[in-house]
Amino acid sequence: MDYLIPSLPETVRLAEAAGNFKLARALLDKLLAGPLPPGLAARLEFETDRLERIREAYPYDRAAALKILRARLKNFRNSELDGWIKAGWAAPRTIGGKERFMAAFASNIIFCGGRALKKRLKDQDKAGGAGLKKLLSRVDELISGAAPAKYRARARVTLTLKTAPKETVRCWLPFPRVGDQVSSARLIAASHKRYRLAKPGAEHRTIYFEGKDRKFFAEFEYEISEWVPGSRTAGPVPAAARKYLAEEPPHIVFTPYVKKLAAEITRGETDGYRKAGRIYDWLTANLTYNYTLPYGIFENISEHVLTNLKGDCGFQALGFITLCRAAGVPAKWQSGWVARPDRAGFHDWAMFYAGGWRPADISFGTGRRAAGEEARWRFYFGNLDAGRMVANSEMGAPLWPPKKFWRSDPTDNQRGEVENASGNLYQDKFSTKIKLLSFEKVG
16 A cells, blocks of 8 residues: 555645546656656556545435435434534535535434434344344453353355446455464355455455456354453564564654654553553543444544544554554454354454563443443453454455456455456445354364
C-alpha cells in the first residue's frame, strides 16, 4: 500500500472536498501527463480509482435516507435527521452538488443513539442477542477458571457475482490460517475441481479459483482453541517480534498526534503489558462502534479513528496497534470472522507482545464496557473466545497467486476478491455469504 504514502496535490484535494469529482478527475489526468516525482504517479493513478469508490459508497440522497429511517425506527420525525447530523452521528457528503449519505448511515445513527434508539427499532434482532449471550456465558466460565477448550468448526463461504461473467474470473476466497489458536484446517468441498490453496501459514490465506461462473464456494473444517494465555513472563522482545514496533505506512504511522497521545496514555509506565492495558482501557472508554466506508477509501485509518473516535472493529484494532507500537509495545493484526453457533460475520482484532503474543479485541471490549460488564470487558484484553475463523495474520499482505489489479480491500481479506482481464470487480459487483455449519467441543 505504499502508493498511499504521498499526499494529494492541493488542487485535487480541494476539488474532492468540494464534491467536484469531475474537476478532480480532470486535474488528475493533467497531472498524470507528467512529469512527476518518483512515487506520486501511483498515488494519482489510485486516486482516479478511489474517486469512484467514494461515489459508490454514498448511494442515498436525503429522500432515500428519510425513507430508510422511517422504515427502521418507530415514531421517526424528519426533523430528527438534521439534529443527528449536527450531533455528528451522520456525516453526509456533497458529491456533484448533491447531498449524499453513506450506505450504513442509519446503523451508525443507531449506534450513536445507544439504548434510546435501539428501543425504537421496529425489527429487534432477538436471534443475534441469544447467540451473543451463549458466547458470553462461555466467557464467564473461562473468567471463573474453566480450562480453555478446543473446538472443531465447519463453515462455508460463497461468493456470487451479480451478473454472469463474459470472460474468465479470478477469485480468492478466505480460508482458515493454521497458526496461533488454529491447529488444523482442511478443505471439504469446493465449487471447482481445480483450485490453488495458499500455504497453511500464509499471512492472508486463500483458496483461488478461475472460471466463467457466477458462483464460487469453499467448505472447510478447522480446529480452534480458546486463547487464555494465563500468567505472563517478563523479558526482552525477541527479534521476530521487533518488526512489529515499526511504522507501516499508510495506516500505521507515528504522526505527532499519535506519538503525543501514546505518551500521555502510558505516562510513567515502563512495563509493556501494562502499557498495552492502558491503551486498551483508553480506547474502550472513548470509542464508539460505527460502520465505515470501504477500507480502500481511507488514507490513514489509525489517524482517522483516533481523531474521530468512531470506527468498526478493524479501525479500533488499528488504533490499538498503532498506539502500542508508538509506545514501544509490539502489536499486530489478526482477522477473519466471528463464527459462533448462531451466525458468522466479518471481524478484526489485534495481538500484542508481552512475554508472548496475546490477543486484544478492542471492539468486543468497547461493547462490554458500554454494557457495564467489567469482567467480560477485562477478559478481551489478553484473552479470546474460540468463536472465530482466522484467515489473516497481517495487514495488507499479498494474495497468492498475485492479484493483477487494485484490491477491493487492500488491508484485509474476509469476503473475497474478484477480477477479470479488464480489471478488479468491486464489492458492488458481488455478494458474499458466510455460514457456520457446525461448532462442537472436541477437547
